[in-house]
Amino acid sequence: MALAGDMAKGRLAIIAGSGLLPSHVATAARQAGENPFIVALKDEADRSWEGFDHAVIGVGDFAALNRIFASNGIDRVVMSGAVRRRPEWREVRPTLKTLVKLPSTIRTLLAGGDDTVLRMVITLIEENGRRVVGAHEIAPDLLASVGPLGALQPSADDTKDIIRAAEAADALGRLDVGQGSVSVGGRIVALEGVEGTDSMLERVANLRSAGRISARRRGVLVKLCKPQQDIRADLPSIGISTIENLRQAGLAGVAVEAGRSLILERDAVIKAADEAGIFVCGLDRGLRSWGLA
Amino acid sequence: MALAGDMAKGRLAIIAGSGLLPSHVATAARQAGENPFIVALKDEADRSWEGFDHAVIGVGDFAALNRIFASNGIDRVVMSGAVRRRPEWREVRPTLKTLVKLPSTIRTLLAGGDDTVLRMVITLIEENGRRVVGAHEIAPDLLASVGPLGALQPSADDTKDIIRAAEAADALGRLDVGQGSVSVGGRIVALEGVEGTDSMLERVANLRSAGRISARRRGVLVKLCKPQQDIRADLPSIGISTIENLRQAGLAGVAVEAGRSLILERDAVIKAADEAGIFVCGLDRGLRSWGLA
Missing domain, CATH: 3.40.140.80 (LpxI C-terminal catalytic domain)
Known part of the structure; x- marks a missing residue:
C-alpha cells in the first residue's frame, strides 16, 4: 500500500463495472493523492464519470485497454464493480499476446467461472507490465x-x-x-x-x-x-x-x-x-x- | 417389490403432495392390483382424487394420518409429490410417540433440510408399524x-x-x-x-x-x-x-x-x-x- 512510492512511477487506472464500488474506489484514490484514470466498461458501468479522466471500452476489448494504458502512463490497475455480461466471441479484440494463447484464453473469457475469468484478465494485464492491485489496497476503509x-x-x-x-x-x-x-x-x-x-x-x-x-x-x-x-x-x-x-x-x-x-x-x-x-x-x-x- | 405377497396383509396408502407424480403412482398401483387409499395433503395436492378412496389432511397432522392408517388397514405407505410448505408450529399435531421426542422432532419438521425432514417423517410412520416403500417400487416403469x-x-x-x-x-x-x-x-x-x-x-x-x-x-x-x-x-x-x-x-x-x-x-x-x-x-x-x- 506504499502508494506514494508508486506514484512517482505512473498513474492508477480503475476499470469500472457496475454498482457503487468504482465510485468509492475512485474517491478514495483521490483522497490518497492519486489521479486515477477511469476505464468504464460499456453496458456495465452505470454512473457518469464526469469530473474524472475516463474512457469507455467494450468488455473483452483488450486492444483498446492496452492503448489506454500506454497513452496514459498507467502502471497500476484496480478492477472494481460487477461485470454481468460475458463478451460474445465477436466482441473479444485480443492483443498480440492474447492471440498467441488462442483459443484457450478466449474460451476461458467466454465461458469460465467468474473466478477463472478474473484470474485470466489479471494475467493478461500483468503480462503487459502493469500491476493489478485490490480495491481494498486503494480504499482500505471499505x-x-x-x-x-x-x-x-x-x-x-x-x-x-x-x-x-x-x-x-x-x-x-x-x-x-x-x-x-x-x-x-x-x-x-x-x-x-x-x-x-x-x-x-x-x-x-x-x-x-x-x-x-x-x-x-x-x-x-x-x-x-x-x-x-x-x-x-x-x-x-x-x-x-x-x-x-x-x-x-x-x-x-x-x-x-x-x-x-x-x-x-x-x-x-x-x-x-x-x-x-x-x-x-x-x-x-x-x-x-x-x-x- | 413382491407386492402380491404384501397385499394379503393390508392396503397401500399414497401420501400425495403436488405435481403429477401422485396420479402416476396411484394409476400404476391399480394396474399392479392394489386398491390404494390416497392421503392428499392440504394446500399441496393439486388434482382431484374422485374415483379413489381418499382423505385430505394438513401437512404435519400426524394424529390424523395415524387415524386414517388404522381405520383403513394400511400397512404400506408411498410418499409422492412435492411438499412446498413447511408446517408452522401450530399446525403440527403430534401423536403420543412424536410427543415423547419433542422438541427435537418438531424442530426438524419445521426447519430441517428437505432430506432431514423426509427421513424424520419416514421414521415416524415406520415406528407405528407401517412400511414406507418408494414410488419406483410401485411404478418401476417411471x-x-x-x-x-x-x-x-x-x-x-x-x-x-x-x-x-x-x-x-x-x-x-x-x-x-x-x-x-x-x-x-x-x-x-x-x-x-x-x-x-x-x-x-x-x-x-x-x-x-x-x-x-x-x-x-x-x-x-x-x-x-x-x-x-x-x-x-x-x-x-x-x-x-x-x-x-x-x-x-x-x-x-x-x-x-x-x-x-x-x-x-x-x-x-x-x-x-x-x-x-x-x-x-x-x-x-x-x-x-x-x-x-
Whole structure:
C-alpha cells in the first residue's frame, strides 16, 4: 500500500463495472493523492464519470485497454464493480499476446467461472507490465472487520444460521459458482448463482410470501470470498441496497467475511440496518470459529 | 417389490403432495392390483382424487394420518409429490410417540433440510408399524435408465456441461439443499434451492434474455439424487413442463440419474423433447464415468 512510492512511477487506472464500488474506489484514490484514470466498461458501468479522466471500452476489448494504458502512463490497475455480461466471441479484440494463447484464453473469457475469468484478465494485464492491485489496497476503509458493525448482534439462532450458510457459501465458492447463501432456521433456502445477491434476496422474499419459507424464523445472508479467488478482484460487497433487500426478505441480518469483504457507504449502512432491526457482522475466517465461538 | 405377497396383509396408502407424480403412482398401483387409499395433503395436492378412496389432511397432522392408517388397514405407505410448505408450529399435531421426542422432532419438521425432514417423517410412520416403500417400487416403469431417451444425444460440449453440472449438483445434494444445477459452456449459472426446478429454469431464461448468459452456448440441466437421501422419498423427477422450461431457457437438454430419477409421461416427454431438439439422458452414477466416457 506504499502508494506514494508508486506514484512517482505512473498513474492508477480503475476499470469500472457496475454498482457503487468504482465510485468509492475512485474517491478514495483521490483522497490518497492519486489521479486515477477511469476505464468504464460499456453496458456495465452505470454512473457518469464526469469530473474524472475516463474512457469507455467494450468488455473483452483488450486492444483498446492496452492503448489506454500506454497513452496514459498507467502502471497500476484496480478492477472494481460487477461485470454481468460475458463478451460474445465477436466482441473479444485480443492483443498480440492474447492471440498467441488462442483459443484457450478466449474460451476461458467466454465461458469460465467468474473466478477463472478474473484470474485470466489479471494475467493478461500483468503480462503487459502493469500491476493489478485490490480495491481494498486503494480504499482500505471499505474492508469489513470482525464483529457487529451496528447496534445489533446475531442471536443464538442467527449464529446457527450463520454457520450453516457459511458452510454452504464455502462449498459454493469452491465450485466457483457464487459467494452468497441464505439459511432460515438451519435450512439453506437459496444459493447465489449468476443472478447476484440482490436477485437472490428478491427470490427469498417471494418464497417467504408464498409460505414456502417459515414465517416465524428470520434467517441470515452470508457472503464469503471464494477460498481460491484472487482478492484483487471481485471481493464480496454489501451496501444500502443489501440492507433494504434483507428487510424485504424478512432476514435478521448479514454476515460477511472480515478482511475480505467490502462495506460500501458504511455510515449509511449502519444507520439503515439499525433502523430496520438488522445486524451486520464481520466473520473471522477459519471455519472452526467464524469469530462466533 | 413382491407386492402380491404384501397385499394379503393390508392396503397401500399414497401420501400425495403436488405435481403429477401422485396420479402416476396411484394409476400404476391399480394396474399392479392394489386398491390404494390416497392421503392428499392440504394446500399441496393439486388434482382431484374422485374415483379413489381418499382423505385430505394438513401437512404435519400426524394424529390424523395415524387415524386414517388404522381405520383403513394400511400397512404400506408411498410418499409422492412435492411438499412446498413447511408446517408452522401450530399446525403440527403430534401423536403420543412424536410427543415423547419433542422438541427435537418438531424442530426438524419445521426447519430441517428437505432430506432431514423426509427421513424424520419416514421414521415416524415406520415406528407405528407401517412400511414406507418408494414410488419406483410401485411404478418401476417411471425410473430413468442409462443413455439417451429420445432421438437426440448430448454433443461433446453438452457432455462437458453435464460433468460440470453433475459435480455442482452432487455438492448441492451433500449440503441437502437441492437436486438440480445448470451449466452453460462449462460455467455453473444456477443452483436449485427451495424454489424448485421450474423456477430455476425460469431464472435461467431471464438471465439469458438479459444477456448475462452466453447466447451462443446452450448448456444443460442435471438433476441428481442427493447422495445421502432415502430413495423412498423425493426422487428427482422430470416431465413435460421440464421440457418446455428447458426450451424457454435455451438449454440443449437434461441429464438425470439413472435408476434414481423418475420420468413422468415418458412418451409425451420423448415426443416434446424430439420436437424441441432437446436431449433427455440417463446418467450412470459413479462420478468417474457418468456413463459418458
